[in-house]
Amino acid sequence: MPSTPxxxxxxxxxxIGLFDADDPARGHETTLEIIELGERLGFDSAWVRHRHLQYGISSPVAVLAAASxxxxxxxxxxxxxxxxxxxxLRLAEDLATVDILSAGRLxxxxxxxxxxxxDQVKDALYPDTADSEDFGYERVRRLLDLVRGKSASDFSGVEGFEVFSDRVQPHSPGLGRRLWYGxxxxxxxxxxxxxxxxxxTSSVVKAEGPQxxxxxxxxxxxxxxxxxxxxPDGEAARVSQGLVVIPTDSASPQQRARYEEFAAKRLPRTTSPQGPARLLFAPDLVGTSxxxxxxxxxxxxxxxxxxxxFALPFTFGHEDYVQILTDMATKLGPALGWRPGGGA
Structure with a gap:
């Protein structure tokens, strides 16, 4: 096996935390159970996707508050x-609150x-400002500043019986170093x-440039x-890769066949850039660890x-996720040189 630098x-x-529209409670509970399983197996992190007006997690901050x-x-x-x-501003408050509740794990x-x-949702989301909203990097910069403790108001002090701060409260000092950009x-x-x-960085990139x-x-x-x-941290700066990875070590023959069929259906999109944005997808990795x-x-x-x-496929069942996560932690991770607790 080749060594890695x-x-x-x-x-x-x-x-992604999918759920049935007729029983959303069960779907959310299953997501929490999967995160609990991840902790028992020794995973260093569990991540949830964000889906609006779909049958997936629409409020990941709330779900992670429960998971904490x-x-x-x-x-x-x-x-x-x-x-x-x-x-x-509101998101900064929610993130800081969950970070405090989780003892700095967010x-x-x-x-x-x-x-x-x-165009279909703007009247519900921004009925008065839809045409003037800025959806670029400035929105991230505002969040960064607020999470990192910069002023959110030109007023602080006591007013009557209430005490006001000029920055987001609660303030979680370490959270500013744990913000990621996808x-x-x-x-x-x-x-x-x-x-x-x-x-x-995930299983999707933009194919840009002459290369x-x-x-x-x-x-x-x-x-x-x-x-x-x-x-500023150079080679020490943190990068996380999120490919779709499906180990089959303990999978049943039926599971293996389903996993391979899933990957095969998605393979054609990996051969060339897709759409006006020229998105290029990575092949799903299916096989033994x-x-x-x-x-x-x-x-x-x-x-x-x-x-x-590693991203779990969207449409698999709970028993499939249990098998995949167990193989990741007990077979694939060690094959990659990982050990539980080694990332602390």
Whole structure:
């Protein structure tokens, strides 16, 4: 097995938290059970996706608040909160509150851009300001400043019986260092680095520039390097990779067949950039842990990171997630040089 320049230090997973519209409580409970399982298995982090007007987690901060009370060690992240739906001041308050409740385990990941299907939702989301909202990096900068303790008001002091602060309360001092930007382009990677954020890179990148735009790993590697070149911490700046990874060591024959069919249906989109944004998708990795580890060790971007948040497929069942997570923690992680508690 080839060695990697950066042995895997932190093993995490990502779930979308799907639920049935007729029984949303059960779906949310299942997500919390999966996070609890992740802690028992020794995972370093559990991440949830953000889905508006869909049958997935619409309020990850609330879900992670619940998870914070049912776990003690595992880090809790969002990958990612689309800030086009958020007021940075209110979000900063929520994030700080959950970070306090979790004893400093929150890792908020965010992204920019207009909300999905904006023309259809803008009248409900921003009825008075839809045409003047800024969905660019300025929204992230505002959140960063507020989380890091910069002034939110020109007033502080006592008014009657009430005491007012000029910055977001509660203030969680370490949270500002645990903010992540989810990006898929060189520009977003550089911006995140310049502003001292951590960088989430997933199974989707933008194929930009004159280089061979069909080599996903090389494109992703260029983003990792652009981020670290711009970051004050340089090569020590944190990057997490979020590929779809499905180990089959303890899977039943029926599960293996279903996993392979899932990956095969998604494979054609990986052969060339898709749509006007020229999005390039990474192939899903399905196989034994040794087979997956060999492919990851050969992956140009994986060789330069030491944290992962492997994405669980959206449509699998609870028993499938239990099998996949168990194999990740007991087979794949060790094959990649990871050990429980080694990322502390």
């Amino acid at each position: 950066r042995p895997l230090r932190k093993l995490g997973f990502l779930t 009370q049912r776990t003690r060690r595992i880090e809790l992240g969002t990958a990612v909160i689309p800030l086009g739906w958020e007021n940075p 890792n908020p990941g965010v992204s920019v851009g207009p909300p999905m299907h904006y 990006g898929g382009s060189p520009g977003s990677a550089r911006w995140a680095g310049e502003h001292g954020m951590n960088f989430l 061979d735009t069909r080599d996903f790993a090389e494109i992703q590697l260029s983003h990792v390097r652009a981020f670290r070149a711009a970051h 040794d087979e997956i580890a060999e492919r990851l060790h050969a992956h140009a971007a994986f060789r330069e990171i030491d944290e992962v948040a």
